[in-house]
Amino acid sequence: MxxxxxxxxxxxxxxxxxxxxxxxxxxxxxxxxxxxxxxxxxxxxxxxxxxxxxxxxxxxxxxxxxxxxxxxxxxxxxxxxxxxxxxxxxxxxxxxxxxxxxxxxxxxxxxxxxxxxxxxxxxxxxxxxxxxxxxxxxxxxxxxxxxxxxxxxxxxxxxxxxxxxxxxxxxxxxxxxxxMRCKKDAHEVEIMQVAADITAEGHITAMAVAEPGMYEFELQAEMEAAFRHGGSPRNGYDSILASGNNANTLHYIENKRRMRSGDLVLIDAGAEFGHYSADVTRTFPVNGTFTEAQKAVYSAVLRVQKKCARALKPGMSYKRWTELAARELCKELLGLGALRGRADTAFKKHSYRDFYMHGLGHYLGMDVHDCGAYETPEGKPITFEPGMVLTIEPGLYFATNNKKAPKELRGIGVRIEDNYLVTKDGNRNLTEAIPKEIRDVEALCQGRG
CATH class of the missing domain: 3.40.350.10 (Creatinase/prolidase N-terminal domain)
Structure with a gap:
């Protein structure tokens, strides 16, 4: 319906x-x-x-x-x-x-x-x-x-x-x-919340119906059908449904692999409504249960996302915010055995770039990578203001051909992404309805959600 x-x-x-x-x-x-x-x-x-x-x-x-x-x-x-x-x-x-x-x-x-x-x-x-x-x-x-x-x-x-x-x-x-477009008014926020709610319906549907043996494009069809049923006329961008090692290609859109038991599937997709787009990523086990290695990587990414979300508030600079993510991921990579030495040294040498190649987030609105400056005309980093909407999307990627990655992590790619409105007192997660705690994700994937 x-x-x-x-x-x-x-x-x-x-x-x-x-x-x-x-x-x-x-x-x-x-x-x-x-x-x-x-x-x-x-x-x-x-x-x-x-x-x-x-x-x-x-x-x-x-x-x-x-x-x-x-x-x-x-x-x-x-x-x-x-x-x-x-x-x-x-x-x-x-x-x-x-x-x-x-x-x-x-x-x-x-x-x-x-x-x-x-x-x-x-x-x-x-x-x-x-x-x-x-x-x-x-x-x-x-x-x-x-x-x-x-x-x-x-x-x-x-x-x-x-x-x-x-x-x-x-x-x-x-x-x-x-x-002007960078700071959303009440009318825009209302529309963006609808886009987020429709997107949530699609991601929840995907988690509930995914199973080994499905093709990525079949899962895409189920999710995007939920978008259309929810009132979205189109996607905000081409959907990424990347299972197994495909998750280590950041903008993988072929979506043609047959998913297997033991795979994670990374879905990066957002519905558009009223010319405003959501942009959400969830990573979950196709068979409903994380392996221990998958759980370790997923938990690391989730901890970093939560820390960066707590830091998103008026007055925080974009540069300090993105550096926070990189520093925290360095700590997590040390814990996973992917890096050695000190976290500060790994940050300064950009050693994390072998496993985290993109930024923490971007503006969101009428365009999925919405307009708005990240630096002032003088080259100084901007600070966040109420009304801005940003994604927070840390990730860790261990491609099968990455010899620097521990063997037990190769083939695992995890990204977790939500959409946040900067408010006077902090922020509001527009996409919090989509499960991301391990127990909630597994329950939904196993039909218990």
Whole structure:
């Protein structure tokens, strides 16, 4: 039975975001293009997913769209005029591709003050921008669109009457926009919790149905069916289902091996909901019971994750936080017999990199590796603030061909990952519903959960 989960679409949310961004851009109008459609092969297109920046500021999901937000003063109050260029209604195309919002819908449902067919963009933009000396636009994302834009402004030199105006100053809105997106508001947190809950349903399903003899792709199908039943239209990224030694390939996505008794299976997968993604990893025994060697590695990773979670709070720097994980993993690797000597020496020499090759975590939001800076423009590490959402995902990997790994650990790969919201007093685990204690994992895998 599927769950009916819906997002309440409120144009005021997007209007407020646009205004907040414009207030930081020094009076420059904002120009933003929707994500283009992409051919996969032949005449088959990839499934469309809106550009995250565009959706964040409009809530509009259709391709071939452009946002133009022009600052205005309403008395003493700052406001702006929103113009959306969209695909016009087209009865024949809608028979093939589905309903279009059209220009009326852009005004009625998405809060635009004006809306025009996308075919009129060139002519109308030329007229609107004639006297602008600034424009906020992210150059480089779409070279063809950039060239068209510069072509518009180059006409200033050949128009009548000639005003000897140069190309407007182009201001990049992305630093300010990404800083906004990095700190989630209450509306975003609510959506991300739904994405986390759906993801939990999928991971719990996978643990409950996994058994020796299944193929990784069969387990993937069970998990992703739970995502769809939960109301997620798509994954946040390609699912990783890595059994046995495949878990030691960090971004393994072939998912075609037949799982055996005695294997661990590492699943790194997240459902997307409302254009926000979860990102969770769980590692569990296919037959329901950890071996002693697997249990030792798993427990080591879990201890490090818990310690790093306790450290995630406002004021903690990203650099100190990631170093904490590496130092703690060095201690665990010494206990497992994978390293020798002192933990401090192993940390300084990066000896742990033979078994831990990635970072501790990353921002999470509309993109699975979400936007946001890890350093200030001066090169100093950022400190965490309330509203940030991050993953915590330590791991240990002992590939079968890693001669530095103890023999009894070779073939074992473990990662444990959850999604944390930084709060005023510390943090909140959005994905805590997914079991990760050994006793709870085994109980679920054995049908006792």
């Amino acid at each position: 599927s769950k009916h989960r819906q997002i309440v679409h409120d144009p005021e949310i997007y209007r407020a975001r646009r205004q907040k961004l414009l207030d930081q851009l020094g009076g420059a109008p904002l120009l933003l293009r929707a994500a283009p459609t992409q051919l996969r092969n032949g005449d088959v297109q990839y499934s469309y997913r809106q550009d995250s920046n565009f959706y964040y500021l409009t809530g509009f999901e259709e391709p071939e769209s452009v946002l133009l937000a022009i600052p205005e003063l309403n008395g003493r109050k700052k406001s702006h005029r929103t113009i959306l260029f969209v695909r016009p209604k087209n009865k024949e195309r809608e028979i093939w591709d589905g309903a279009r919002c059209g220009t009326r819908g852009a005004i009625k449902d998405f809060g635009a003050h004006e809306s025009y067919p996308i075919e009129e963009l060139s002519e109308r933009f030329q007229a609107l921008s004639q006297d602008w000396n600034q424009l906020a636009h992210g150059l480089g994302a779409d070279p063809q669109f950039d060239a068209e834009l510069l072509g518009h402004f180059s006409k200033r030199f050949s128009g009548r009457p000639r005003r000897n105006q140069g190309i407007p100053q182009i201001i990049d809105p992305r630093p300010a926009l990404h800083a």
